[in-house]
Amino acid sequence: xxxxxxxxxxxxxxxxxxxxxxxxxxxxxxxxxxxxxxxxxxxxxxxxxxxxxxxxxxxxxxxxxxxxxxxxxxxxxxxxxxxxxxxxxxxxxxxxxxxxxxxxxxxxxxxxxxxxxxxxxxxxxxxxxxxxxxxxxxxxxxxxxxxxxxxxxxxxxxxxxxxxxxxxxxxxxxxxxxxxxxxxxxxxxxxxxxxxxxxxxxxxxxxxxxxxxxxxxxxxxxxxxxxxxxxxxxxxxxxxxxx
Numbered sequence: 518x519x520x521x522x523x524x525x526x527x528x529x530x531x532x533x534x535x536x537x538x539x540x541x542x543x544x545x546x547x548x549x550x551x552x553x554x555x556x557x558x559x560x561x562x563x564x565x566x567x568x569x570x571x572x573x574x575x576x577x578x579x580x581x582x583x584x585x586x587x588x589x590x591x592x593x594x595x596x597x598x599x600x601x602x603x604x605x606x607x608x609x610x611x612x613x614x615x616x617x618x619x620x621x622x623x624x625x626x627x628x629x630x631x632x633x634x635x636x637x638x639x640x641x642x643x644x645x646x647x648x649x650x651x652x653x654x655x656x657x658x659x660x661x662x663x664x665x666x667x668x669x670x671x672x673x674x675x676x677x678x679x680x681x682x683x684x685x686x687x688x689x690x691x692x693x694x695x696x697x698x699x700x701x702x703x704x705x706x707x708x709x710x711x712x713x714x715x716x717x718x719x720x721x722x723x724x725x726x727x728x729x730x731x732x733x734x735x736x737x738x739x740x741x742x743x744x745x746x747x748x749x750x751x752x753x754x755x756x757x758x759x760x
Contacts, residue, residue, distance in 0.1 A: 607631075607635070607636060607754070607756075609673050610636055610671070610673050610674060610754060611629070611631060611636055613668065613671065613673070614629045614636065614638060614668065615629050617664055617667075617668050618638070618661075618664070618665075621661060625641060626640070626641050626644040626645075626661070627639065627640060627641070627661070628641075633756070634680075634753050634755060634756065635753050635754045635755045635756040636753070636754040637751050637752070637753050637754075638665070638751070638752045638753075638754075639749050639750070639751050639752075640710070640749060640750045640751075640752065641745070641746075641748070641749060642684075642685075642706070642745075642748030642749050642750065643745055643748060644657070644658070645657075645658050645661075645710075645750065646706060646709075646748075649690065649691060649694060649696075649702070651702060651705035651706045651708070651709045652709065653709050653710070653713055655713075662713055662714070662717065663717065665714070665752070666714055666717035666718065666719055669714070669719055669752075670718070670719065674754060677723070677754050677755065678723055678724075678725070678755045679723055679724045679725070679752060679753060679754055679755065680724065680725040680726070680727060680751075680752075680753045680755055681707040681710050681711055681724060681725070681726045681727070681750060681751070681752055681753075682707060682726075682727045682728070682729060682733075682750065682751040682753065683702070683703030683704055683705070683706040683707035683726075683727070683728045683729065683750050684703055684729050684730070684731070684733055684734075684747060684748065684749050684750070684751070685699040685702055685703050685730050685731050685747065685748055686731055686734075686738055686743075686744035686745075686747040686748050687731040687734070687738035687744065687747070688738070688744065690702060698730070699730035699731055700728055700730045701728075702728075702730075703728030703729055703730050704726070704727070704728030705728075706728075706750055707726040707727060707728055707750060708726055710750055710752070711724055711726055731747065734747045735747060735749070
């Protein structure tokens with residue numbers, strides 16, 4: 518005699534989906550909190566929309582990878598988020614730097630990044646110095662330096678050490694000019710920035726200076742645009758491992 522199937526027995530085959538859906542929802546909320554709508558373009562929004570459309574539920578291979586945007590360039594990636602108390606302070610300093618120098622970031626006069634050295638504020642050489650000179654263009658950059666001085670005196674940076682690094686492009690200096698070579702020019706630009714910050718009340722004892730000439734390029738020296746990117750001064754808020 519065949520056994521009768523129990524009537525009304527609960528079907529628990531899909532119960533795990535409830536927990537799974539809750540987890541996915543929480544993860545979505547987490548990444549929404551991290552998302553900064555001010556730093557995204559329409560093209561990036563379109564890419565995100567297309568990725569979600571192509572890689573919906575049931576698409577096992579997954580959606581398209583959305584390319585890294587400005588947030589990644591600024592160091593705002595999950596893998597680079599600082600940890601513990603010191604890292605939290607550096608994360609706050611990073612967000613403040615992006616806010617304080619937002620107009621200059623948009624016009625490429627300043628770039629804010631984070632690497633193994635610490636938090637890096639890059640001053641575009643052509644925007645801050647006269648050509649082939651270590652004289653700061655005060656008339657054009659006074660307001661920026663005032664904000665930079667206020668930022669470096671922020672209580673969140675109390676006790677931090679800073680380093681100013683000068684960089685040049687790969688072109689030789691003018692033999693008739695005041696510089697022996699690019700090493701000389703890069704160091705003098707670092708010194709000029711330190712002197713100006715010191716005049717604004719920054720304690721120069723918290724600073725180191727260095728000149729790297731053309732040895733640490735960030736772009737090719739084969740194009741005018743690349744050489745312009747390489748002519749720069751980095752102001753670095755140092756991590757403890759790079760004091």
